[in-house]
Amino acid sequence: MADTGTLARIGIDLGGTKIAGAVLDEASIIVEEHRLATPREDYAATLTAIAELVSRLDPGGCLPVGIGTPGSVIPGSGRMHNCNSTWLNGQPLLADLTERLGGRVRIANDADCFALSEAHGGSGAGVSSVFGVILGTGVGGGIVIDGSLLSGPGGLAGEWGHNPLPEFQDPACTALNPVLRSRQCYCGQLNCIETFLSGPGLALTHQQLWGEWATAEVIYRQAAGTVFEWDPDLRVVNSAVQAQSTLSVYCRMLVLGLAQIVNVLDPQVIVLGGGLSKMQTIYEPVQNALSERVFGGRGVTRLRAPVFGDAGGVRGAAWLWDKPRLMQRDIEKDN
Numbered sequence: 001m002a003d004t005g006t007l008a009r010i011g012i013d014l015g016g017t018k019i020a021g022a023v024l025d026e027a028s029i030i031v032e033e034h035r036l037a038t039p040r041e042d043y044a045a046t047l048t049a050i051a052e053l054v055s056r057l058d059p060g061g062c063l064p065v066g067i068g069t070p071g072s073v074i075p076g077s078g079r080m081h082n083c084n085s086t087w088l089n090g091q092p093l094l095a096d097l098t099e100r101l102g103g104r105v106r107i108a109n110d111a112d113c114f115a116l117s118e119a120h121g122g123s124g125a126g127v128s129s130v131f132g133v134i135l136g137t138g139v140g141g142g143i144v145i146d147g148s149l150l151s152g153p154g155g156l157a158g159e160w161g162h163n164p165l166p167e168f169q170d171p172a173c174t175a176l177n178p179v180l181r182s183r184q185c186y187c188g189q190l191n192c193i194e195t196f197l198s199g200p201g202l203a204l205t206h207q208q209l210w211g212e213w214a215t216a217e218v219i220y221r222q223a224a225g226t227v228f229e230w231d232p233d234l235r236v237v238n239s240a241v242q243a244q245s246t247l248s249v250y251c252r253m254l255v256l257g258l259a260q261i262v263n264v265l266d267p268q269v270i271v272l273g274g275g276l277s278k279m280q281t282i283y284e285p286v287q288n289a290l291s292e293r294v295f296g297g298r299g300v301t302r303l304r305a306p307v308f309g310d311a312g313g314v315r316g317a318a319w320l321w322d323k324p325r326l327m328q329r330d331i332e333k334d335n
């Protein structure tokens with residue numbers, strides 16, 4: 001979708017360790033930025049910090065404010081849930097911020113904000129359908145159609161990370177079943193995609209395959225410079241080969257998970273975000289295998305790396321106000 005520019009607005013990325021904020025001008029250029037440490041475990045102080053940050057960015061107090069948060073709002077209650085910043089859970093975040101800042105606040109899940117950011121001037125620019133994926137501490141997703149966030153009555157659109165991973169139906173993964181045991185997700189379900197494709201999920205896969213703990217970053221660095229090929233034998237040769245094999249399994253799981261998205265949504269672009277999206281070597285093999293794995297074997301969905309790094313959160317939050325007349329995700333009214 002072409003970026004035509006819109007009103008000046010503020011984007012806030014409420015993270016577990018920092019709260020980043022920025023002002024985007026009418027041309028959607030970041031013209032001012034500030035950040036504060038997140039007051040961990042303290043909800044009241046978090047509200048105060050957000051209000052202070054907004055005041056610093058906009059002393060006049062008139063710009064609309066979009067906020068990207070972990071977790072999401074429970075439909076019908078206005079209260080937050082599924083936040084890994086657990087002190088937000090159960091709190092009426094939007095209502096409390098509206099009380100402090102006035103009715104100029106919109107909030108959305110951080111994966112939704114990532115997808116919005118990439119759809120506007122990022123890797124999803126110029127296309128009508130974008131699925132944004134966060135592969136980080138958790139796994140989330142957001143769907144942007146014609147520049148606007150897709151949202152439903154349950155606030156679940158894009159929550160791809162809590163679909164079950166179809167690994168046990170795949171011949172390439174079946175051989176691993178005795179090693180890769182079922183995983184319990186914090187959400188209550190078994191074998192959610194998040195439990196395999198998050199950073200901790202990748203680390204657990206490596207540990208179950210090789211009996212060795214390593215972070216996702218270390219696994220990737222160990223495998224750097226090697227070629228990703230599926231190796232059904234998975235023989236132990238050295239740590240680089242082990243890491244390569246782990247990443248090969250990870251890529252296969254990513255293909256299986258994303259193929260479900262393509263068969264339902266057929267997006268023009270899938271953009272990867274989060275820490276694991278920095279694994280540059282996974283894009284080509286996943287792209288090739290994904291195109292073959294979808295129905296008919298000729299998928300055309302493009303898999304892309306993100307354009308905006310750390311700025312994606314604040315940009316996407318600001319884009320919650322791209323169409324002020326259309327309440328695309330107006331939780332204030334939904335609840």
Ligand SMILES: [Zn+2]
Nearest residue numbers: 162185187192
């Ligand atoms: Zn789950």
